[in-house]
Amino acid sequence: MSSLVSIRDLTKTYQRGPERVDVLHGIDLDIPSGDFVALMGPSGSGKTTLLNLIGGLDTPSSGEIEIEGQRIDNMNDAQLAQWRSHHVGFVFQFYNLMPTLTAQKNVELPLLLTKLGSAQRKRNAEIALQLVGLGDRTRHRPNELSGGQQQRVAIARAIVSDPTFLICDEPTGDLDRHSAEEILDLLKMLNREHGKTIIMVTHDPKAAEYATHTLHLDKGELVDAPAAAH
Numbered sequence: 001m002s003s004l005v006s007i008r009d010l011t012k013t014y015q016r017g018p019e020r021v022d023v024l025h026g027i028d029l030d031i032p033s034g035d036f037v038a039l040m041g042p043s044g045s046g047k048t049t050l051l052n053l054i055g056g057l058d059t060p061s062s063g064e065i066e067i068e069g070q071r072i073d074n075m076n077d078a079q080l081a082q083w084r085s086h087h088v089g090f091v092f093q094f095y096n097l098m099p100t101l102t103a104q105k106n107v108e109l110p111l112l113l114t115k116l117g118s119a120q121r122k123r124n125a126e127i128a129l130q131l132v133g134l135g136d137r138t139r140h141r142p143n144e145l146s147g148g149q150q151q152r153v154a155i156a157r158a159i160v161s162d163p164t165f166l167i168c169d170e171p172t173g174d175l176d177r178h179s180a181e182e183i184l185d186l187l188k189m190l191n192r193e194h195g196k197t198i199i200m201v202t203h204d205p206k207a208a209e210y211a212t213h214t215l216h217l218d219k220g221e222l223v224d225a226p227a228a229a230h
Contacts, residue, residue: 004035005029036188036212040214054067137149148180151175168199172184172207
């Protein structure tokens with residue numbers, strides 16, 4: 001399998017007033033296309049920072065991030081925004097749905113950045129909602145849906161533009177165990193049956209069991225990570 005994500009000597013440092021905070025130290029990492037990776041580690045270990053760098057929401061202090069053979073570490077904000085809209089589907093802990101919009105309109109949002117007409121946007125959103133098991137909830141607003149259903153809408157929104165990969169930050173962190181298992185089964189289905197590469201941050205060892213690989217971060221370093229392929 002070819003590497004979808006290839007990271008070399010990645011560092012991230014923040015300046016907090018006079019204090020320098022080193023969050024990531026020389027990360028080397030390869031994620032093959034079609035993989036489902038769980039990223040674990042204690043709070044403050046750099047998991048979300050690494051996820052944000054891979055998803056193009058942040059830029060590294062040094063090092064290389066190559067995705068599908070394309071360097072994203074030296075892109076400017078406008079280039080990153082364009083790249084994200086084509087390649088990344090985001091799933092967050094708190095759904096980030098627009099409360100005034102129906103499920104279908106929420107799912108359509110990423111398609112507003114494309115050249116698709118309104119009929120095609122609607123059709124694509126309906127297909128995505130059917131895929132996550134909410135074909136009968138297209139007209140419901142977020143407050144008419146359970147937490148698990150809202151996260152399904154968020155996943156439909158993440159996949160509607162057929163992104164190269166999915167970035168999931170604690171996707172089950174706000175859900176009860178039953179709803180969490182349903183969401184994890186859905187992610188596993190998207191990975192196995194639809195070939196979606198998924199990179200998921202989680203605190204939950206049970207959630208990590210759904211992934212093909214688990215990587216552990218500690219104090220900004222990958223521990224017991226598979227050796228980078230050359």
